[in-house]
Amino acid sequence: MSLLGIKHVLLQTSKQKKFIDAVLKDDNIIITYNNNITIYDNTHKKICNSWTIGMGQQFTAAAVYNAADEEYVAVINSSVIKTFTEDNFSKTDKFTTNIPIHKLISRKGQPFVLFINGIVLPLGKVLEDPKEIPTTGSISSPIMMAELLSNDVVAVIFCQENKYFLTFSDGQGHCTFPVVKESLKLHCSCCCHKDSTDLLITVWEDGSICKSLIPTESDDTLTFESFSSVKTSASKRPGVITTLPNDMFAIISDENKALIIDTKYGVMHDNFEVLPNTQIISVGTNLLTVEEETVYARTFIPKPVTLSSVLGKRSNEAPAIPSVVHWGKKASKKGNPPSEEHMETLLKSSVEAELITTWDELWKATKPQQRQMVCSSTFMLRLLEKLTDKKAPWHPELLSKIISTKCISAKSCPNLFARILEKEDKNLLSKSFTHVKDIGEMDIVLSLNVILSTTKSLPDKETVLLLNEIIKLPFTEVKLRDELRKTNFEKAIVLLNHLGRKLKKTNLTSSIVDKIISWMCLILDAHFTQIMVTPNVWEYLIELQETVAAQVEMYNDLAEIDAILTKIKQSSTTTKKIKQFVYNVEVMLI
Secondary structure, X not given: OOOEOOOEEEEEOXXXXXXXXXXXXXXXXXXXXXXXXXXXXXXXXXXXEEEEOOOOOOEEEEEEEEOXXXXXXXXXXXXXXXXXXXXXXXXXXXXXXOOOEEEEEEEOOEEEEEEOOOOEEEHHHHHHOHHHOOOOOOOOOOEEEEEEOOOOOEEEEEXXXXXXXXXXXXXXXXXXXXXXOOOOOXXXXXXXXXXXEEEEEEEEOOOEEEEEEOOOOOOOEEEEEEEEEOOOOOOOOOOOEEEEXXXXXXXXXXXXXXXXXXXOOOOEEEEEEOOOOOEEEEEOOEEXXXXXXXXXXXXXXXXXXXXXXXXXXXXXXXXXXXXXXXOOOOOOOOOOXXXXXXXHHHHHOOOHHHHHXXXXXXXXXXXXXXXXXXXXXXXXXXHHHHHOOOOOOOOXXXXXXXXOOOOOEHHHOOOHHHHHHHOOOHHHHHHXXXXXXXXXXXXXXXXXXXXXXXXXXXXXHHHHHHHHHHHHOOOOHHHXXXXXXXXXXXXXXXXXXXXHHHHHHOOOOOOHHHHHHHHHHHHHHHOHHHHHOOHHHHHHHHHHHHHHHHHHHHHHHHHHHHHHHHHHHHHHOOOOOOOOOOOOOOOOOO
């Protein structure tokens, strides 16, 4: 299904206008050209305002809206900041800076100013004293990427003497790191934001697309994970990549196609043809393309990226193994970083001892903040696929170590439970129930069927422990009911009998009571018809009814006792009396 709406014309201009950028302001789009700023009402699909600058001047950065002062901010001839309102464009304030401006960046209506030397300052601070901008910055070369991160730190990538660097600035100071992937040239880059996490997306001249967690410390190790690819060249033309909502981004390939790719699995979800030298910009939920003199818009329809949504879309080509690059001058003393050799060994070796040793080394060398990313990477998908393949050797100890990380999702390994159940490894099954996330209702009921396959009436102690772990798992009632309908009737009755006995022994205040009741209701609902026509199971229902009645009676008795105790407490509470002094007043006649 397409993620993009129908293409429509947003603006059509002349060749004299050079497109700069577009940003969002509420439901409007601010479009900046070199000689014009246009406000487009995206709701009513019309231009609601437009201003043109005089001869000899030009806008050199995208105009933004300053919500605090309710005015627009633009940059003229790289060094002049112009502020204006919708009603007053000509008679407004201008501020000339001593350092040329690269870009205005806005978040939630608060503008920041990025200067060409890498200095980043809030707009208000710049306007206070525009002639006193620090001249010593971290950048002395043209900027390739500049984006505001979720913590209001600006990330900038620039190239100097054919070497790439990433610098961070928060207005107080900066930190710079080298960006190196073998001897490749960087094609383009962008930052994707999800909640408070920032992901760096880099595209290299060989076409590899990599993702990396933004480093938080100077001695961090950044892993470039190649998760997709695109046909590119070494040219660094701007406007060929942009971030989209829902863990996605758009990129223009050298085949003049715009591709919509997710950052989680590296799968292309949509694509469309564009003209040569097209620029692509994401503005809210709108994807704009600037093709010659026309700005087109397509509505981007955000959809969650799940494993089921990408099944069948993934290319048959095996993804590349991540490479590792050191950031900062200090090297980590906690061991060597996870390397390509570690990952290649885990993917290719079939020797249990070698696999376990390699995994231990890789996991120990991975920093805690990067472990979740490793476990959700393409490499981990391939490793789990290998370990749960029916034709591959069985490595329960390695699988146990991976599951024990508590970072594995059942959605990233669809065959996990089927493989464990096939091997009848109850210890590993128990560990999976405890540590694996997002266990689906199908796997829950599949596990129940296998666990109860040898149980006729009363489950043994080991089976009871597994059943209790299953009951604690989260589920969606509608989905679980549908799966329970596929369960063997006799097994459903055994489970119902077990739940009845557990309810009888469980304290009413226990949090598991709600789970037990939900499971009982779902089983009765799923097999109601067969229960009604099967007399030999009615004795279970009578016993179950007695258990429920006893619990209800106990609950009522406790409620009555609680009421009595409350009355006693209220009546026994005495108010301390204030000491009174008794005295007489006598009137004496003299």
